[in-house]
Amino acid sequence: MKRIFDLSFCHKIPLWGSMLILITVLTVSTSLIKEAYDILQDDLIIDAEKMSQSLIEHVFPAMLHDDTWRIFEIIRAPIDYQKKNSTSSLKLSTLLVIDNGLxxxxxxxxxxxxxxxxxxxxxxxxxxxxxxITTAGGDSTRKFIPPHAKHIFFTTPIIKENLHLGTLIIAYPEDVFWPRFTQILRHGLLAGSLLLCFLLPLNWYWGRRMAIPLVQLTERMGEMGKEWPESLNYTAYGHNDELGRLFEAYNQMLHERKTSDALASQIVQSERLAAVGQLAAGIAHEINNPLSGMLTAIDTLKCHGDLSPKSLKTIMLIERGLGHIKDTVGALLVEAKLKNRHLTPQDIADVLTLITPMADKKALHLAWQTSLNSEISLPSTFVRQIMINLLLNAIQAAEQQGDVAFAIEICEQRLKITVENSGKMLTNEQISHLFEPFSPLSEGGHGLGLWVTYQIVHQLGGSIVADRASSDHMRFALDLPLGIQS
Amino acid sequence: MKFSEYFIIRPPHASPRFKTAFWLWFTLCLISTNAKALTDVQPIRIGITPVIVHEQYELLNQWRSYLQNKLGVPVEFVSRDNYLETINLLKQRKLDFAWIADFPYVYLEHYHLVRLLVTPIYQGRPFYRAYLIVPSSDLLTRSLIELNGKVFAYVEFDSFSGYLIPRYQLQQAGIDSSKFFRKTFFTLSHRKVIEAVAHGLADGGMVDSFVWDALSKIHKDISDNTRIVAKSQEFGFPPIVAGSLVSRKKFSDMQRVLMEMTKDPEGIQLLKQLQLDKFGPPLPELYLDVKRIMIDFEDL
Structure with a gap:
């Protein structure tokens, strides 16, 4: 029994509804059939009484005259009528006239x-x-059913003005009601079945319509502890009753929970990044001092030393490298405000030159697309670093002979850079920790690349998003507003 | 005053509307007088007794129309359920003609109340028999004598084949018919005797062979429930008689129309439905045996 009560509403509501409908239809039908049976019984008594009285009017004078044939004709008439009219309601078995000597x-x-x-x-x-008959007496029609009899008898004394000539006996078969009763039963069953044919599917439809939204709600509530469930579709239940309001409340609660959760994780991430930022700033300060010394020394060397062109080229390279280090350290330092030149198409070409050897090593198909043909007001150092970081990251993640695609364009006063690569796909969990420093996902690096990139992008007022471009391509898309100088 | 002024009916001096009404009234009076003269023609009344299957109402109606057309005067059939009523009607001169059984014919002819008009020809002969019948379930009975102590159905007191013959046969065997049967009852027609035997109400009965044969063709379901045990000798077929006061012309017209029924298809069809070959000339000698038996029973 408990198992029945534990059933889903999907089954329980239609089942209970069906059971109630069945019980109602059966109860009403049974009551009507019982009523019909009682009416049939009353009809039989009335039928027999009327027939007896009518026949006796004619039988009495015929008996007085000992007119056997006339008596026979009178009592035979109902039987002949019955034979001619098969629709006559209550079938007679026989009629009999007996005298006082039985x-x-x-x-x-x-x-x-x-x-x-x-x-x-x-x-x-x-x-x-x-x-x-000998014990009954009286002058009215009486009903008699002997035990285990095949007939129901009605006896009426043939009597007028105290002259008692005999008794009229009308016999009906014991199952006299059966043909009429089965007919009523058939009609009742037909009507009941039609009613059930209409009510049961309606109940089933209505029950499921009530239950399915509840079941959906229950399933989503159950999922809530494990992952974020989907919102409930209002079209599943489009009414503004208690259930409809429950849907609305659930969706609102879900939305609030999601917002609050997102906020919480954002706070956690910010706190984490802030802590990391302090550490990075400390290290950057320590690096900045010797770096400044080295850059000053190179300047001095360039001003005073007679350098061969080859040495000068090397020194220039060292100077650019140190400048790069300085800029990177500056990026780690949130408060670092380094003067920087604007980004030029040459910077894009430099990046291509720098990464091509690495791409070639893995025989990657490098797709390069740029629509940049003039200088734009963005710090070249930062943008170069972003591009290099993202491309190195993509080359590293791509499989042998895989694809790497790079695209840069200006669109609506914003610089948009997209880097795609084939290869191993990242999970949602991995994507959510992607921009943290010293990421365990980093293979062969310090895991600072994407963190630095993230920091730079934020400093430049832009945004960066990692997602799946397709089933086998990861994509990093960043968006920077023009005219921002760090 | 001129003569014409006394005898010419003239409307009163009144308005034209009143004159129109007067002439209309006068015309109607003339028509009604004429109509009364037409209806004064007395219909020919023919009595029908249960010697034939007289419940064939449609057949009787067709026959009536046929006779009416041929005679040119209205014809009325007067059906009675027993012979006695028909005999009384003939005695009271309320019937012109009647189709009656042998017993009433011999009786009425004896007192010169009727004259023989035609004798029906049945199966080529002007005779019929009395059939002793029992229920078809009774396979043992072979004669009337074996019905001792049983229930017997008679037709009526004035029936020759349905009452006199069985009693005559018992008398011939030296048996007192009043004590022979356990119970007897009258049904007032040959057909009903057949029904009483068929239903098993009576153990036996004696009926006109013509009625039994006719019934076996139109209600085989009834006759099949009976079995003919014995057939009597032949007797003159129940005749059609004319009342003694019927005019010679009416007598000869009716006799001619009946005897000429075989000359037109409608008449042939009616004879076929009546199960007869034709109506033949009167043969009073055919009924001598009946008369003899009646005299034996002191019915004459």
Whole structure:
């Protein structure tokens, strides 16, 4: 029983509804059929009484004249009528007239009860009927059903002005009601079935319509502890009743929970990045001092030393490298404000030159697309670093002979850079920790590249997003507003 | 005053509307007088008794129309359920003609109340028999004598084949018919005797062979429930008689129309439905045997 009560509403509501409908239909049908049966019984008594009184009016004078044929004709008439009209309601078995000595005066079926036969000799039930007639008395129609009888008998004394000539017996078959009753039963069953055919599917539809939204709600509530469930579709239940309001409340709660969760994780991430930022700033300060010394020394060397062109080229390279270090350290230092030149198309070409050897090592298909043809107001150092970081990252992540695609364009006063690569795909969990420093996802690096990139992008007022471009391509898309100088 | 002024009916001096009404009234009076003269023609009344299957109402209606057309006067059939009523009607001169059984014919002819008009020809002969019948379930009975102590159905007191013959046969065997059967009852027609035997209400009965044969063609379901045990000798077929006061012309017209029924298809069809070959000339000698038996029974 408990298992039944534990069933899903999907089944329980239609089942209970169906059961209630069935019980109602059965109860109503049974009550109507019982009523019909009682009416049939009353009809039989009325039928027998009316027929008896009508027949006796004619039988009495015929008996007075000992007109056997006339008596036979009178009691035979209902039987002949019944034979001609198969639709006549209550079927008669036979009619019988007996005299005061219980001898047969006439029978509608004379072969079954020949003239002058003692009625006790006809059959056992007629013998019992004879006893009933001798003891019953009175002058009205009486009903008699002998035990285990095949007939229901109605006896009426043939009496006028105290002259008692005999008794009229009308016999109906014991199952006299059955044809009418089965007809009523058939009609009842048909009507009941039609009603059920209409009500059960309606109940089933209505029950499921009620249950499915509840089930959906329950499933989503159950999922809530593990992951964020989907919002409930209002079209599943489009009414503004308690259930509809429950849907609305659930969706609102879900939205609030998601917002609050996102905020919490943002706070956690900010705190984490802030802590890391302090550490990085400390290190950057320590690096900045010797770096400044080295740059001053190079300047001095360039001003005073006679350098061969080869040495000068090397020194220039060292100077640019140190400048790069300085800029990187500056990036780690949030408060670092380094003067920087604008980004030029040459910077893009430099980046391509720098990464091409690495791409070639893995025989990657490098797709390069740039629409930049003039200088733009963005710090070249930062943008170069971003591009190099992202491309190195992509080359590293791409498989042998994989694809790496780079695109840069100006669109609506914003610089948009997109880097795609084929290869191993990142999970949602990995993507959520991607921009943290010293990321365990970093293979062969310090894991600072994307963190630095993230810092730079934020400093420049832009945004960076990592997502899946397709089933086998990861994509980093960044967006920087023009005219920002760090 | 001129003569014409006394005898010419003239409307009163009144308005034209009143004159129109007067002439209309006068015309109607003339028409109604004429109509009364037409309806004064007395219809020919023919009595029908249960010697034939007289419940064939449609057939009787067709026959009535046929006779009416041929005779040119209205014809009325007067059906009675027993012979006695028909005999009384003939006695009271309320019937012109009647189709009656042998017993009433011999009786009425004896007192010169009727004259023989035609004798029906049945199966080529002007005779019929009495059939002793029992229920078809009774396979043992072979004669009337074996019905001792049984229930017997008679037609009526004035029936020759349905009452006199069985009693005559018992008398011939030296049996007192009043004590022979356990119970007897009257049904007032041959057909009903057949039905009483068929249903098993009576153990036996004696009926007109013509009625039994006719019934076996139109209601085989009834006759099949009976079995003919014995057939009597031949007797003159129940005749059609004319009342003693019927005019010679009416007598000869009716006799001619009946005897000429075989000359037109409608008449042939009616004879076929009546199960007869034709109506033949009167043969009073055919009924001598009946008369003899009646005299034996002191019915004459």
């Amino acid at each position: 001898a047969v005066v006439a029978c509608a079926y004379p072969k079954s009860a020949p003239l002058l036969t003692d009625m006790r000799l006809i059959s056992e039930e007629y013998a019992r009927l004879a006893d009933f």
